[in-house]
Amino acid sequence: MSAKKRISIIGCGSIGTQVALAIKDRFRPVAELVAVCEIHSEKKEIFDQQLGFDVPLRTLLECVESSDLVIEAACQEVVPDLLRQVMLLNRDLLVMSVGGLLLDPSLLEEVRSKRVRILIPSGAIGGVDLLKSAHVGKIYSVELTTKKPVEALREAPYVIQAKIDLDSVLGEKLIFEGKASEAIRAFPQNVNVAATLSLVGIGADRTRVKMMTSRHLKKNVHEIVIEGEFGRASFVIENEPSHKNPKTSLLAAFSAIATLEKALFGLEIGT
Ligand SMILES: NC(=O)c1ccc[n+]([C@@H]2O[C@H](COP(=O)([O-])OP(=O)(O)OC[C@H]3O[C@@H](n4cnc5c(N)ncnc54)[C@H](O)[C@@H]3O)[C@@H](O)[C@H]2O)c1
Incomplete structure (x- = not known):
């Protein structure tokens, strides 16, 4: 049997928590949550309570180093840094703060020329x-x-x-x-x-x-x-709206989980 995909999450808020719960339950046979990065200790405490165990708290770089796939669910500002690090260490990255990909257009061009896999869920929309x-x-x-x-x-x-x-x-x-x-x-x-x-x-x-x-x-x-x-x-x-964050739509977390499912199981339906 092949090893489980090691996943880390940046941001233990509304989307991060729902994705972590899906990794723990739905994706348990194929994936494990190895680390998280969170700047607010109270958010991390609530996150651990909801998951039922203490997930190792790491820096952004340590999260990238220790995982095969990094899930960004924090804020636009972390995205350029994350892109540089996943390119350096050849990791996969799922990005929720999609606006962050447009902050530095030259970085996006570099990503396109490299072999790293960047997953962008449809998020809160269809079409x-x-x-x-x-x-x-x-x-x-x-x-x-x-x-x-x-x-x-x-x-x-x-x-x-x-x-x-x-x-x-x-x-x-x-x-x-x-x-x-x-x-x-x-x-x-x-x-x-x-x-x-x-x-x-x-x-x-x-x-x-x-x-x-x-x-x-x-x-x-x-x-x-x-x-x-x-x-x-x-x-x-x-x-x-999400129960935890009125700025975020429930569909956004669902979309992250559905994208993860595609990445973990390889069955792709739709364009
Ligand atoms: N693609 C989409 O359609 C879509 C839809 C909704 C939300 N989003 C985006 O996804 C991101 C997460 O949304 P959410 O609803 O979970 O937000 P949230 O506010 O509930 O959670 C974000 C978490 O990230 C943490 N955080 C912020 N900056 C950080 C940093 N530099 N390092 C580590 N942790 C940090 C915060 O403390 C918070 O716990 C946001 O940027 C949001 O705009 C995207």
Whole structure:
């Protein structure tokens, strides 16, 4: 019998915890969690309680060294560093903070020329498979409208810098419209889907993003419209927020686990 795949997780929050539970139960015959990296000790304590045992706490580099596959579920800022380290040590990397892949375009080019395996789950959206197929032909436009509850946007750099008074929002309000490359910096914790669409489709400067909010909204909603040589496609995804983190959709963790399943068992269905 072949050895189990050694996995480490960066970030013991909402997604990290759900993925760790899946490794412990669903993937037990083929994978084991060997280390985690977490900057907040209280998050690590809760994580261990939920798993039922103490997972070794390591630095970012130690996590990469000790595992075959690293799962990033922390924040955009760690991604460039992680990319450098997995390239150096020839490890696989699953990235949830997809916006981090666009912070240093030269690094992404380097990744493309190396033999490392970078897994990017569809995350909180559907339609990535269609966009991948459509990209074989010409794509004319990709538009994403994201609607989030007021609470999910309070700490966004753009909201703070532009002094947007979210408490005065009554009905639905458009608070940002622009390129995905701008949205990724303006709403780093909210626009991973814009980053994913940009990477698969026509790039962060041509992918258009609108960010809307409403006091009455309880779900994270993504509306995607793709036009190209293939025709036109539109998707509406109404996401339930994660129980632990209202900024994150439940589907995002499900998508990470489904991507892990594909990587561990090798059965690939869909584009
Ligand atoms: N691809 C997608 O569609 C998608 C969807 C939802 C969330 N995300 C992204 O996935 C990431 C994780 O989301 P979450 O809901 O689990 O967030 P979370 O806030 O619940 O958990 C993140 C954890 O990472 C830890 N952390 C932050 N910086 C760290 C660092 N430098 N080193 C180690 N640990 C660090 C935090 O303390 C926290 O415990 C976020 O960046 C989020 O934006 C992506």
